Amino acid sequence: MMPTTRRDFLRDSALLGAAGMALPSDLLAASPGASGTLASVVPATAVPAPAVGSFSLSDPADESAWAKVAAMYRVTDKVTNMEAGYWGLMAQPVLARYHEHIDRMNRDNSYFARREYPALFRGVREKVAAFVGAKPSEIALSRGATEALQALIGQYNRVKAGDTIMYADLDYNAMQWAMNGLAQRTGATVARLDIPEPASRENILAAYDAALRANPRTKLLLLTHCNNKTGLLLPVKDIVALARPRGVDVVVDAAHSFGQVPLTVQDLDAEFIGLNLHKWIGAPVGAGAMYIREGHLDKIDRAHADESAPLTSIDSRLHTGTTNFATVMTIPDAIAFQESIGLANKAARVRYLRDRWVKAVRNVPGVDVLTPDDPHLTGAITAFRLHGRGTREANSGIARTLHDEFGVFTFQRTGLAKGDCVRVTPTLYNSAADADKLAAAITTIAGRG
Numbered sequence: 001m002m003p004t005t006r007r008d009f010l011r012d013s014a015l016l017g018a019a020g021m022a023l024p025s026d027l028l029a030a031s032p033g034a035s036g037t038l039a040s041v042v043p044a045t046a047v048p049a050p051a052v053g054s055f056s057l058s059d060p061a062d063e064s065a066w067a068k069v070a071a072m073y074r075v076t077d078k079v080t081n082m083e084a085g086y087w088g089l090m091a092q093p094v095l096a097r098y099h100e101h102i103d104r105m106n107r108d109n110s111y112f113a114r115r116e117y118p119a120l121f122r123g124v125r126e127k128v129a130a131f132v133g134a135k136p137s138e139i140a141l142s143r144g145a146t147e148a149l150q151a152l153i154g155q156y157n158r159v160k161a162g163d164t165i166m167y168a169d170l171d172y173n174a175m176q177w178a179m180n181g182l183a184q185r186t187g188a189t190v191a192r193l194d195i196p197e198p199a200s201r202e203n204i205l206a207a208y209d210a211a212l213r214a215n216p217r218t219k220l221l222l223l224t225h226c227n228n229k230t231g232l233l234l235p236v237k238d239i240v241a242l243a244r245p246r247g248v249d250v251v252v253d254a255a256h257s258f259g260q261v262p263l264t265v266q267d268l269d270a271e272f273i274g275l276n277l278h279k280w281i282g283a284p285v286g287a288g289a290m291y292i293r294e295g296h297l298d299k300i301d302r303a304h305a306d307e308s309a310p311l312t313s314i315d316s317r318l319h320t321g322t323t324n325f326a327t328v329m330t331i332p333d334a335i336a337f338q339e340s341i342g343l344a345n346k347a348a349r350v351r352y353l354r355d356r357w358v359k360a361v362r363n364v365p366g367v368d369v370l371t372p373d374d375p376h377l378t379g380a381i382t383a384f385r386l387h388g389r390g391t392r393e394a395n396s397g398i399a400r401t402l403h404d405e406f407g408v409f410t411f412q413r414t415g416l417a418k419g420d421c422v423r424v425t426p427t428l429y430n431s432a433a434d435a436d437k438l439a440a441a442i443t444t445i446a447g448r449g
Contacts, residue, residue, distance in 0.1 A: 057345040060352035063432055069341065073429040079409045080434050084427035085228060085256065085381055086411070088282040090334065097333040098284055101326035117325055127332045128289050131339075132275070133264030140290045140318045141328060145255035146174050148274030148290035151318050152251050153178040155301040156220055156272075161187030164215045167222040169194045169417040170229050175253055176415075179222055191215040194417035199372055201235050208239050218248050225268060226256040229413040230370040230421065231381025233261070237269045249299065255279065255288075260350065260379045262343045271296045283334035284327040290318055346428065350380035353426035353435045358382055360439035366446040370421055383413060383421040386446055390419020398422050398445060406441035408434075 055065050072091045075081065090098060105112055121141075129136040142148040153175065159165060165188050167179050183190045193211040196203040212218060221243050225236050240250050251272040257263055259280030265273060270293070277287035292300060292314055302316045309315035338346065361367050361384065371382040386398065395412040399422050402408045414420045426435060 057341060057349070060345070060348040061432070066349060066428070067431065070429040070431065075429045079403060079407055080430075080437055081409050082424050082426055082430065082434065082438055083409050083411045084430075085231075085279070085423060085425035087285050088259075088279050088427065089429070090282050090284060090330075091337050094282060094330060094333045094337050098326060098330045101329040105325040105329075113325060120329060121323070124328050124331050127335060128277070131335050132258055132289070132291065133266055134291055135294060137314065138265075138291055138294055140292075140314045141323070141331075142274070142288040142290050142318055143286045143320055143324075144278065144288040145253060145274040145276045146172075146288075147320070148288055148318065149175050149251065149253055149255075150178050151290060151303060152272045152274060152292070152300060153182055153220075153222070155303065155317060156182065156249070156251070156299060157301050158249065158299050159183075159186045159188045159219045162217065163188045164191050164218040165189075165220045165222075166191040166193070166211060166215060166218050168192065168224070169415060170227040170232065171222055171224045172228055172253055172255065173415055175222055175224070179220075182220070188219070189215075189217075191218065195232065195234075197370060197416075197418050199232055199377065201238075201374065201377065204235060205238055205242070209242050212242060212246055212248065216246070218243075218246065221248050221250050222253065223250055223270070224253040224255075225263075226254070226260060226379060226381065228256060228381075229416055229423065230383040231256075231379060231423070231425070232371050233257075233377045233379055235376065237267060240269045249296070256379075256381065259338055259343070259346075260381075261347050265291055265293075271299070277331055277334065281331075281334050281338055283331045284324075286324050286327050287331055287334075290314070292317065341428075347379065349428065350426055351375070351378070353430055353432065354378070354380050354382050354424075356432055356435040357424065357426075357439040357442075360436070361442045361446075364443050364446050366449070367442060370416075380427065381423060381425045383423045384442065385419060385421045390421075392420050395420040395422050401445055402438075402441055406437070406444075408438050408441055410438075 055068060057065055072093065073089050074092060125139055125141060126136045128141065129139045159182060165179050165183055167176055180190060182188065191211060193207055196207055223234055223236050223239055226233050236252055243250055250270040252268050252270040254268065254273050254275040256279060258275050273291040275289050277283040277289065278285045297314060300317045302311065303319045306316050306319045308319065358369050362369050366387045368385045368387065369382060370385060371378050389395065389398065392412065392414050399410050399412045402410050410422050410424050412420060413423045424438065
């Protein structure tokens with residue numbers, strides 16, 4: 001039964017906390033190191049839970065240890081959710097802090113917003129910058145990666161008539177549309193390439209090299225580090241190395257990247273990046289960030305001629321209006337939670353779950369797994385396609401069968417050059433049994449022909 005009052009909620013969070021770890025009591029306190037050793041979780045206003053000692057998360061296959069992490073998420077019992085790619089649940093300690101922040105801003109209203117929030121906002125920006133390896137002056141907080149990327153693409157000012165802008169079939173549809181809009185406004189030409197399938201580092205780089213050679217007037221290249229269709233991780237830094245000597249700026253869609261795999265902006269080496277904090281970081285929905293590398297701010301126009309911030313400030317490139325105070329204030333809590341698990345430990349765990357179901361179906365007749373096993377090209381997300389079933393209707397039907405008949409929730413993805421697919425995304429609240437359940441279901445469906 002769900003708690004009926006906030007007091008009940010906090011009591012239940014404290015009980016769940018007995019399986020978990022300690023979060024900082026102050027919003028801007030330094031987060032714990034990425035040691036991957038969890039102690040008891042005590043939400044700030046909850047009754048302290050009994051201490052149960054600590055445990056290691058260094059073994060991604062240790063179901064007993066990871067079950068204690070999974071217990072810190074309140075997950076529906078309606079279905080086995082293998083579609084964590086849409087947005088990430090807040091862990092219970094993070095959710096408790098979110099409720100506290102809502103109470104604070106709702107109680108103190110404009111007195112809080114005008115007198116106290118600006119300093120908190122600056123602290124959140126600093127925390128996000130440190131987490132992604134950037135300078136605070138290179139980061140603007142957004143409501144998601146889409147908003148950040150639409151600003152970076154739509155306000156990019158180095159494209160003119162006769163130039164070329166480039167993207168691939170696996171790029172997010174909304175970002176393709178933003179690139180098309182930029183071309184329409186400027187008179188530029190759109191060049192589109194298809195990512196090879198099956199993909200390898202070598203054939204991906206060859207495809208981008210050939211596309212750049214064929215389009216020497218390319219000025220802006222969109223890359224998706226971890227795409228939302230198959231989960232393929234592009235070797236972004238290597239592609240940037242192909243583009244930069246040709247005078248091409250690169251904007252990276254990293255909506256699924258930070259928090260899924262250990263990563264910094266230096267690892268991507270691009271001028272412009274849009275990212276989410278509500279997917280793999282587990283902040284409340286409506287949290288993201290825009291990165292503009294120092295020295296490249298002048299390539300992005302002001303947002304709507306905004307004069308509320310100096311032209312020399314990244315804040316003038318993204319104007320979201322009144323922010324969701326509680327959402328922003330919860331971002332450091334979400335980051336702290338992830339860091340205390342250990343990002344390397346988390347990446348190994350979700351990759352273990354991914355590998356478990358993939359290895360069980362990769363050689364099943366009629367099943368194509370669309371993401372390679374190369375650890376540099378794969379994280380948690382992977383998609384599959386059944387032979388001869390590349391249409392939108394067929395893959396929607398497969399996802400529906402997985403749900404209705406087997407109780408596993410996945411999602412159909414479209415826009416791939418070789419046909420639609422079904423995306424699978426395990427996360428920290430999933431178990432090895434969930435992966436096995438999915439694999440058995442796919443095997444059964446494939447066997448029906």
